[in-house]
Amino acid sequence: MILKRDWKWYIGVYLILAFLIWLSEFLYFWQFGIYEDDFTRIPSAMAWSWSDFFHQAWWLLSNFYGQGRPIQPILVDFFSRLAGGLGNYHSLYIFGFLNLTIVAFLFYTVMDRILPRKAALLSAIAFVLYPADTTQPFLYHSLGLYPSLSFFFVACHFYLSRKPVPAYAMLILSLLTYETIVPVFIAIPIFSFEWTRNWRREFLVNAVIVAVLLAGAFGLRTLTGEKRVLEMGFNELLTTPFVHMMQGPVVSLGTFAYRPYQVIANISLDLFLVIVIAFIFLFALLRRQVFEQEMDDYSFLPLLKGKRSLRSLSPGLKQQLIHLVAGFVMLVLAYALTYTVRAYAITGRDTRVHLSAVVGASVVAGTVFSLFLYSFEKTPARNLGKSLVALLLAMLAGFSVYVQKDYVTSWRYQQAFWGDVVELCSDVESGTVILVDPDGIADTRQIAANTWNLPRILNQLYNFPEEWEPPRVYRLAEDWEDRILTTDGQMQLNAATTIAPPSLYRSVAPEEVILLAYVNGQLTRREAELVLPSLNVGLRQPGESVLALQPKGILYDLMLEGEG
DSSP: OOOTTTTHHHHHHHHHHHHHHHHHSSTGGGGOOOOOHHHHHHHHTOOOOHHHHHHHHHHHHHTTTTOTHHHHHHHHHHHHHHHHHHTTTHHHHHHHHHHHHHHHHHHHHHHHHOOOOHHHHHHHHHTOOSSSSOOOOOOOHHHTTTTHHHHHHHHHHHHHHHHHHHHHHHHHHTTTOOGGGGGGGGGGGGHHHOSTTTTTHHHHHHHHHHHHHHHHHHHHHHTTTOOOOOOTOOHHHHHHHHHHHHHHHHHHHHHHHHHHHHHHTTHHHHHHHHHHHHHHHHHHHHGGGGOOGGGGOOOOHHHHHTOGGGGGGOOHHHHHHHHHHHHHHHHHHHHTTSSOOOTTOOOOOGEEEEEEHHHHHHHHHHHHHHHHHHHHTSTTTTHHHHHHHHHHHHHHHHHHHHHHHHHHHEEEHHHHHHHHHHHHTTTTTOOOOOEETTTTTOSSSOSSOOOOTTTTTTTBOOOOOOTTTEEEEEEOTTTTTGGGGGSOOOOOEEEEEEEEEEEGOEEGGGGGGOOOEEETEEEEESSOOOOOSSSSOOOOOOSOOOGSSOOOOOOOHHHHHHOO
């Protein structure tokens, strides 16, 4: 066991990483709500019995459900059921925090086996403060996606210990949770090479096994009818990964420089205080003697003196440069399976495209930071080098808090929106459709408010009679007026007219529709005839209140009363 070697040190590292995760990702968690994908599973799973959970888990596994990632929804359901038993929704964020701390610590323990101690910890800190992916606080990701990294790092430990069977078994679990991290495993042998004549064979065998696992998962998805696989054209399957593998690493590493600029452009008192606290903490950490090593082993002086041959470099420095190359390879491979989201996304939930790149980017960043510090170590400016690294990392912590503030604001927008909807549409009946004009809807950059999952929320605020077709709320798309009417006078709700899950597309008669729109910043109900380019249509007129008679649903207290 790793902890037997230096258990006090490892406990200290875990606490360091946990503190940075809490500060950067969960400082404002008590003001967080639920967002986007969360509405699909979490509220309903919180109300389940354990029997319901096990029945659903078996169904997910046996049907290979969840876009070929059945473990992902099972994990989300499991933690949601735990939170339901505790009776406190915000306990989900505690579970998310624990998940992220475990992932970060596992990453550190892998790095500690292959990098010098300073580089290993700096890589782990870069991992925690990774700036390209802004979705770490998002429950569906911290509970469902990030565990794939835990499985991955356990697989790395087994592989580095020359235990291939359990290594690939854990890699399969990672594959069934979130597959984009799996190609990165192709680069793992680079860290274990002894650079004998057999290294090419080791690399090739591992790459073939990883490719076979991915092909098997792809085949299962095809057999089970996973649409995103079946709908892709052959050219798209071939070209998209290459484009993303060129774009993604540049974007991922570029955010280490761009995020501090964003923080400065949006500085506030709380961000400033977080940066100061993080800087003091990190600078003190970098000054601790426990990190100091023989700096001569990592010196660039032979190159600076004109000895330009790599043979002039020390073994330690050569090894660091090999690790740097390995990090870049991992960074490129992280985008091999990112088909559905653009690789240059740096805002919002689409930044999940960079999730798997956290491994390679952190190896690169940690190695560069450590070599930078080594270059200052034997000079009078050694504290300047530590200050610069600590400041950059502190700015990344500040950016993460900036993201948190968007989560807080987004939740407030959702609560205000649904308070207005309930007040304006209290007369809903079975099959009623509420359409919301998008002009004027408030939103944030890092996590969407009141968007594609609106149709799934009203029937979680209230428990409607079983015989009802649940009333649903749809956010309309831009320029919906020109496309919404069919030739027979129905209002069509599809990709051209709404932002909604495809499974909830439908057509509806205008007299069943309530239309909401913002007027002078206030959400109002349109009662007059709707004037469209092709026809004027009458809308559903207000009636007697119905919502007040319905039992409250699982989301009511959280959304409308602000409790959880």
